[in-house]
Amino acid sequence: MSTHSQFHLLKERRYLPFFLTQFFGAFNDNVFKNALIIMIAFQVAEQHINLLTNLAFGLFILPFFLFSAFAGQVADKYPKDTLIRRIKMGEIAIMLLASVGFYLNHVGLLIFVLFLMGSQSSLFGPVKYGYLPEKLNRHELMGGNGLVESSTFISILLGTILGGVLIAMDSFVPISLAVVGFATLGYLSARQIPLTPAAEPTIKLDWGLWRATADNLKTVKRHRDIYLAIMGISWFWFFGSVFLAQMPNFTRLVLHGNEHVVTLLLTMFSVGIGVGSLLCEKLSNRRVEIGLVPLGALGLAIFGLDLSIAGMGMDLDIEGIVGLGEVLTFTGTYRINFDLLMIGVFGGLYIVPLYSMVQARSEKSWVSRMIAGNNIINALFMVVAALLGMVVLAGLDWSIPQLFLITIGLHIIVSLIIFKLMPDFIVRLVAWVVSTLVYRTRYSGLHNIPADGGVILACNHISFMDPVIISARSPRPVRYVMHDRIYHLPILHWIFRLARCIPIASEKENPEVLAEAYRQIYARLEAGEVVVVFPEGRLTDDGRVGEFKRGIEKVLQKYPVPVVPMALNNLWGSMFSRYRKKWYQRWPRKLWARIELIVGEPMVPEEVTAVELQRRVIALKNQAKADNPLLPDPPLKTDSRA
Structure with a gap:
């Protein structure tokens, strides 16, 4: 750019x-x-x-x-x-x-x-x-x-x-x-x-x-x-x-x-x-x-x-x-x-x-x-x-x-x-305010997101602000897949509905919600939209990149589309992460901090597995640290393997 x-x-x-x-x-x-x-x-x-x-x-x-x-x-x-x-x-x-x-x-x-x-x-x-x-x-x-x-x-x-x-x-x-x-x-x-x-040039003029x-x-x-x-x-x-x-x-x-x-x-x-x-x-x-x-x-x-x-x-x-x-x-x-x-x-x-x-x-x-x-x-x-x-x-x-x-x-x-x-207008306003006034965000590799067609963006999950950071600079409107319990939180529910998020649950928790989530994901991809998933399935408890679930493999079997790996850095330890177990112990931290979202090259559906996708996200996270030493994830609670 x-x-x-x-x-x-x-x-x-x-x-x-x-x-x-x-x-x-x-x-x-x-x-x-x-x-x-x-x-x-x-x-x-x-x-x-x-x-x-x-x-x-x-x-x-x-x-x-x-x-x-x-x-x-x-x-x-x-x-x-x-x-x-x-x-x-x-x-x-x-x-x-x-x-x-x-x-x-x-x-x-x-x-x-x-x-x-x-x-x-x-x-x-x-x-x-x-x-x-x-x-x-x-x-x-x-x-x-x-x-x-x-x-x-x-x-x-x-x-x-x-x-x-x-x-x-x-x-x-x-x-x-x-x-x-x-x-x-x-x-x-x-x-x-x-x-x-x-x-x-092939238009036939209508007089x-x-x-x-x-x-x-x-x-x-x-x-x-x-x-x-x-x-x-x-x-x-x-x-x-x-x-x-x-x-x-x-x-x-x-x-x-x-x-x-x-x-x-x-x-x-x-x-x-x-x-x-x-x-x-x-x-x-x-x-x-x-x-x-x-x-x-x-x-x-x-x-x-x-x-x-x-x-x-x-x-x-x-x-x-x-x-x-x-x-x-x-x-x-x-x-x-x-x-x-x-x-x-x-x-x-x-x-x-x-x-x-x-x-x-x-x-x-x-x-x-x-x-x-x-x-x-x-x-x-x-x-x-x-x-x-x-x-x-x-x-x-x-x-x-x-x-x-x-x-x-x-x-x-x-x-x-x-x-x-x-509602995209309001969602993007919130994302713009957070990414501009709450954090100093550096983005790289945004050109790797395809300009059109259905695509999945897969990112590590550090804080509740992750979707906002991604939305703030995504060149295309995005739809998020999020856990059903988070989706139905009081007060926040109307915001998630406004953002047209897709609630999901495990087979054990609620098979009907899971089936509907897959149906909506297929429909959005078929319509040529961008779907964002956090393959870990939950926020990290220790700052490390957790194991990626295999749900993304099931999606690609039904509807093969490119998958773009992404990595977020330096959000662990903020008041919006799980650095402290109790929410009232999470006093404001890392306001105006330097954070980064780095976007990798798209993966063709045939090469995507949960293990390979996790490996690429970790590699992006390590690459971001090496390129910019101001953006490490400090070992605030435990050492991070990412």
Whole structure:
């Protein structure tokens, strides 16, 4: 695994030209959109402003419903480098038409151009997110997506500001030169994107747009984990749409601020998104860490709630609109800015792992079509967000902070539903917290775990934290086989059920439980999942690797799959091991200790026996000690033969 940070990608041709292309595209979109909105605000009769503004929004979103599914097919059928260049050539043509609209001062023509821009964006989206998993390794996805998301929101902010500045000039020339110039820069960047072979060139394109859309959504729903991740992404765009769409009116009605105050608030949010997105790689240790998603959801709830309360507490006796300097003197202004910054930070922690999860868990021949389905659902959620705003603000005549409060309530409900339907999010959060805050964990050999297909991971069993340590860095979701008595412990039982563990017992203890355990293990392996077993059958009592039971041989006779040996080091003696007989005697030990999980090369089913597997695990354990003398298992109670 590379030790370079995500910023090293900006030095590589496989990433930098693509990064610049998508940056200029997002930047140019917002230069044009904001210029058009300002034109509508200042050049259209007041009674038509709301109609045209909502029409513009609708026409920009409509192509995502109409063309996303078809765009996903095209993105998987043809080389993505060629598609990106052609899409960017189309953007230049669209911006030339926009220049004509600015010259003629024709709002209707410019609204039509906005529809064309939405169409171009709907074509680019599946290509954009489908390109990344083809050019980046799995451990680079979080960093690559983090850079894309952070640059996207920064480009939105800068483009919005520049669009307002240019359209305010008493000439069509500056804004026309800008939109055509940035489109051209995007095309020139796209010309440097390296060759990207088609993911699935045999696809037969479905020209029936509605049928293709329906089929696309059905396909997405068949992949449950990906579908739930997409619902999480779409919810973020719902959440963000509510907050960002109301920022101008929130500034004017709550803070009594001018356009400079709006810019400040949007800047805080955009900077926060950028920071949170870039933090994802560091916090995830360069892997697709979905455990960050519940953390992000929690932060969105806390700081969104605080923003709502702060907004409702702003009772200013002011007439008219004031400038940035005066607004900053108001009590509560800095709190609101900080809330928006943190909403952005936790939004980045929430959205980047979800995009990375969709890319990592989709088949390479289907990534773009999955992203197309994501774009369709995103657009639907954004439309619903706009409708919610209209109902609450216009229909019920409630305040903007009250709208924010309703959104936070919905956010909590939606998050709980998603995490209940896919408990992996919570399980991985717990594993991430333990492996990051409780221990200093070193992992080696993770590349030995096969990328797909059924596989068994076999590890020595030192402490109750062993499954957490393994889950924290496994590149794939795992299912644990655990003793039935442990599985049914009070309080902990719901956690084990959440983690979808498989309870097992001996033939003597409970033959029915044993038979059901084997049935579930076979089913999980047949489904291509990863099953983790501790062949010793229990925690070690003395720190040594105990005798491996032969149950794994029975499993392989029925369903032969690769077996990957693993060894844990330096957990013996911790409060979670059986170093002391009585649990109340196990005072906290080895917190923040250096521990290690070393993963060996896969064994073919024919060579796996309990004795040979035990020998390999002991060898890995001894190898880990030799390679890193800081990681011995000290003879706290007895000498360890491992």
